[in-house]
Amino acid sequence: MEPLKIPATGRTPEVDFDFAAGILRLSGESYPDDVATFFGPVFAALRSFLEKPGDHPVRFDMELLYFNSSSAKALMNIFQMLETAARAGRSIAVTWCYEENDESMQELGEDFAEDLRHVAFTLKQVPADGAS
Amino acid sequence: MTFNLFAAEEQAIEEARLLGERLSAVAPEVRADFDALVEAFKRSTREQRRLVRVSDRLQAQLGSANQELERRRQEAETALADLRDAQEAMVRAEKLASLGSLVAGVAHEINTPVGIAVSCASHLSDATDRLRARAQAGELSKADFTRYLTTATDTSALILANCERAARLITSFKQVAVDRASAERRAVDLSRYIQETLVSLEPKLRQGGHAVAVDCPDDLIVDSYPGALSQILTNLVMNSLTHAYGDGQAGRLTIVVDQPDPETVRLTYGDDGRGIPAANLPQIFDPFFTTRRGEGGSGLGLHIVHNLAVGALKGAIAAESTPGEGTRFVVTFPKDTPPKNTPEDPPPARDDRA
Numbered sequence: 001m002e003p004l005k006i007p008a009t010g011r012t013p014e015v016d017f018d019f020a021a022g023i024l025r026l027s028g029e030s031y032p033d034d035v036a037t038f039f040g041p042v043f044a045a046l047r048s049f050l051e052k053p054g055d056h057p058v059r060f061d062m063e064l065l066y067f068n069s070s071s072a073k074a075l076m077n078i079f080q081m082l083e084t085a086a087r088a089g090r091s092i093a094v095t096w097c098y099e100e101n102d103e104s105m106q107e108l109g110e111d112f113a114e115d116l117r118h119v120a121f122t123l124k125q126v127p128a129d130g131a132s
Numbered sequence: 133m134t135f136n137l138f139a140a141e142e143q144a145i146e147e148a149r150l151l152g153e154r155l156s157a158v159a160p161e162v163r164a165d166f167d168a169l170v171e172a173f174k175r176s177t178r179e180q181r182r183l184v185r186v187s188d189r190l191q192a193q194l195g196s197a198n199q200e201l202e203r204r205r206q207e208a209e210t211a212l213a214d215l216r217d218a219q220e221a222m223v224r225a226e227k228l229a230s231l232g233s234l235v236a237g238v239a240h241e242i243n244t245p246v247g248i249a250v251s252c253a254s255h256l257s258d259a260t261d262r263l264r265a266r267a268q269a270g271e272l273s274k275a276d277f278t279r280y281l282t283t284a285t286d287t288s289a290l291i292l293a294n295c296e297r298a299a300r301l302i303t304s305f306k307q308v309a310v311d312r313a314s315a316e317r318r319a320v321d322l323s324r325y326i327q328e329t330l331v332s333l334e335p336k337l338r339q340g341g342h343a344v345a346v347d348c349p350d351d352l353i354v355d356s357y358p359g360a361l362s363q364i365l366t367n368l369v370m371n372s373l374t375h376a377y378g379d380g381q382a383g384r385l386t387i388v389v390d391q392p393d394p395e396t397v398r399l400t401y402g403d404d405g406r407g408i409p410a411a412n413l414p415q416i417f418d419p420f421f422t423t424r425r426g427e428g429g430s431g432l433g434l435h436i437v438h439n440l441a442v443g444a445l446k447g448a449i450a451a452e453s454t455p456g457e458g459t460r461f462v463v464t465f466p467k468d469t470p471p472k473n474t475p476e477d478p479p480p481a482r483d484d485r486a
Contacts, residue, residue, distance in 0.1 A: 040444060064192075067186070068186075068190060069183050069186050069187050069190070072182065072183055072186040073179070076182065104185075104189050104192075105189075107185075108182070108185060108186065108189065111181070111182050112182060114178060116179065126345060
């Protein structure tokens, strides 16, 4: 399956979904003008990837350092899709990155993991880059 | 009792649990679907809690960003105020410095007549000594006496003329210097005042062989701030001498005064130098704009001209230039300056003029 690569803009994160390798990554900041326009294609690609049978392990790196409420809801929907696939037997690992000293982001990660039973969830502290 | 934001949802979930138990008894075939529905509602409630946290986090970030913004805005305003203070201090220093060079210019001018008077007096003194010696020796001839009278007449005329010239220079200089330093308002004969101001510039003009042609109506009395007028003229001339001419190039400067209407005076100053590039023209009145930084240019000369024309004289100034042909400054100001409402440079109450 073709990889999905979308470069970051000022308001949308970089999408780097290497489906063949099973490595999916969202990084940057997310507060799109229209959440459906940005996340629509991301959801569609992810859904069709997860629908295809496969036993290759999947890794999802969530490196969003800033996101708005609608992006948060979109993330929860993505996690739900991953959880459903994991429950069906797919090996899926999610890494939630947060900058050091950003405790509220760490707590949000713990909250978001609440509904994940079959997905392996890890919190990962990354150095703050100083840019706000 | 603690406040629970999601009390209603929790109560609904509890009621659903009880309803589920009753459903098991009366309609066990729908129990699984019902449980799935309750599960979806529970998850939706959890998501709602998360979204509230995300939203609160964003609001907090916005708040601290605003605080940071406000702090930086205040820092920037403080820095701007400091800069303005420093700029005003530099403008004051520049005005003082030009007062110093005015003193030097006039001192140089006064030196010539005083020097002539001193050598004439010395010559007369020598001739008198010789005359007395011959008289005491009883050798004074009629021819000696006649020669002495000629010498005495010539030298005393020269001494008188040169002392008068020095006195005139001192009077005009004193007036210009006091006006310059005191920013005092008074009525002056503009034509004479222009001449008096030019006296202090004479050494610099003569040095480069520059000529100034003044065309100003006689008996044009302006009731204004002559110190500002003098400073404007000095700075314009110095600007031309610094920038307009190459080494050894003698300039022709012109000062034309006319009245577009009886209440208004228009002073047109021009040089025939190399001109100002069109790209620089919009910036020449900006403080610290200079093409000679590092060569002693402060970038304040024309800024001060602009400030005085607009501020003290309550007038306007415009500049036009044709590269290769010269530059013209047109200062237009009221013949009688309207009273100041908020004096930025209040004239001192004392009158220390003689």
